[in-house]
Amino acid sequence: MGVLLYRRLGLSANPFDPLGIPRHNRAVPYPISNRGFIERVRALLRKVVRDRDPYVTVVIGDVGQGKTSLLRFLEQEALTGRLLPGFEVMPAYVVAPQPAHPPELLLELLEEAVALRLREEGFNLSEVGWPIRLVRVKTPSSGRRRMLVRLEEGVEVEYISLFFSELTGFLKKLGYDCLLFLVDSLEDRVVHGGSEDRRREMGFLRRLIDGLSGPVYLVASFTTEGWSVVSREVDRALVRRFPAGSLYQVAVPRSYREFRELLEARLEAFRLHGGEGIHPISEDAARMLYHVYLSTGDIGRAMQLANLALHNAALRGASEVAPRDLLSASSEELEAEELLPMNYEVAVYKLAKALSLVGRGVSSSGGSATAEITVSDGGVSATLRVKVTACESAARLEHDA
Structure with missing residues (x-):
């Protein structure tokens, strides 16, 4: 898209980011049944594989409405090949770390989930070149925290982009078509803590969404309260980073x-x-x-x-x-x-x-x-x-x- 093409279309601002994902200001989720949600995820996952571009979906619901069950079901469907027949999907289910831990621990948990899945599939990790090669620095918090940027061909690159780029490239060599990243209970990191903690968490979530690279489909769950904190009290800029039509409210049983x-x-x-x-x-x-x-x-x-x-x-x-x-x-x-x-x-x-x-x-x-x-x-x-x-x-x- 040309730099000024969006003005020719009558738009005051560019509705696309560098990845081509349309942005929006809608913070109200769409109600959807579990069955409808699965079908929607299947269609979007097919798009991620075809375009090799990332996508983000948020599942919102009250405690006990079945968000975890839904994410676990997606994981199981991907493992059995029923979620996207004809393609190899790498599912990785992760529970968001508690606020006491650094936000970067989420990526380390993703690494561990992928490594566990590869072992279960019969891969010898040392023979296939695991872990992925990234420059790391020692920190008192986690001991494995990645450096924030790395020079690559003279350009500073955000470490999250490097992480997902190398991870998806590694999975492609092993025959996988995409990564299904399932993150549960993200609200724990944004609802609790002071304003400074929330600001830090929002900054990391923004970098996480903007740093997705390659065929990665991120499905994250929030409680209704947690999403309210994010969308109304903390960071509207973060809400605008979600693709249009990507917010879904888990349906309450009516029968x-x-x-x-x-x-x-x-x-x-x-x-x-x-x-x-x-x-x-x-x-x-x-x-x-x-x-x-x-x-x-x-x-x-x-x-x-x-x-x-x-x-x-x-x-x-x-x-x-x-x-x-x-x-x-x-x-x-x-x-x-x-x-x-x-x-x-x-x-x-x-x-x-x-x-x-x-x-x-x-x-x-x-x-x-x-x-x-x-x-x-x-x-x-x-x-x-x-x-x-x-x-x-x-x-x-x-x-x-």
Whole structure:
């Protein structure tokens, strides 16, 4: 594109960066279903391979909405070849390092993820020339931090550009068509800390996005709160670096079928992350969790209970996640004193639904039922007096212990 061509098109500023990626000022994400998101990623990944140019996508959602499960699913689809049939994709899933660590650690984690994947594919790292050749300098923080710039043919080059250029070139020699870089929980680095820390993190993220080189597809996840901090409070210049139409909001389940699909994705992510076998969740347990979601309106709390239930099922060697695992998870939640009030209501409601108390309690009037439940777990017992209003979309609870 000529220097002044954008003016001839009636534009006041050049809408393209040197990589040819259109920029925009839109900070509002597009709602999209998981299935639609996978199809969108597949199409964009095909474009990255064809043009050998980088691309960036951001996934935004509340805690428990399935961002990690979605990234893990992308990783698994790439490993099995189903994400982009006919092409070799190198997936690398990385959890963003905590703010106490230098931001450059993210690239070191990427190196380790790629090295692990190559070993699993049967490559001898010493024979194929790993690690990639980059000039490094010692620092007290990490010990392996790269120098910021290096002279190459008389030109100063940002080290991140060098890193991705050499990494993608190395992968190409091994037969890979592109790198799928999956970064989870980026909000931890921008939400916490003082203004100086945020400024440093934003500077690194800008350099990371601008430094992508070659066939690299970066998919990063933010919580809704984290993205709000980035887009409204910290750095609008960073938001403008994302390609148009690259921000996606994870859809909230609107039906039991969608909720069940989210649970299945959570099961798959649990197996990938923890190494345990997949534990199918029984219909009764899934329905119980769905009622928790309806009663609280908090998908994060329902998924937190699902995580604990999956762990409990794995510990007892169960063939499936049953309601008893959810009840045990409720007891574990009640041990967290700072979450006692809300989690207490969730536990009571689940017990009420599990025992089918609505309509056949000790006493009932006005569409509600009241009953006393005695719970015993590990020698500890408690009696709960529960009043449940028979409303499917949102249950109202009154309790005392």
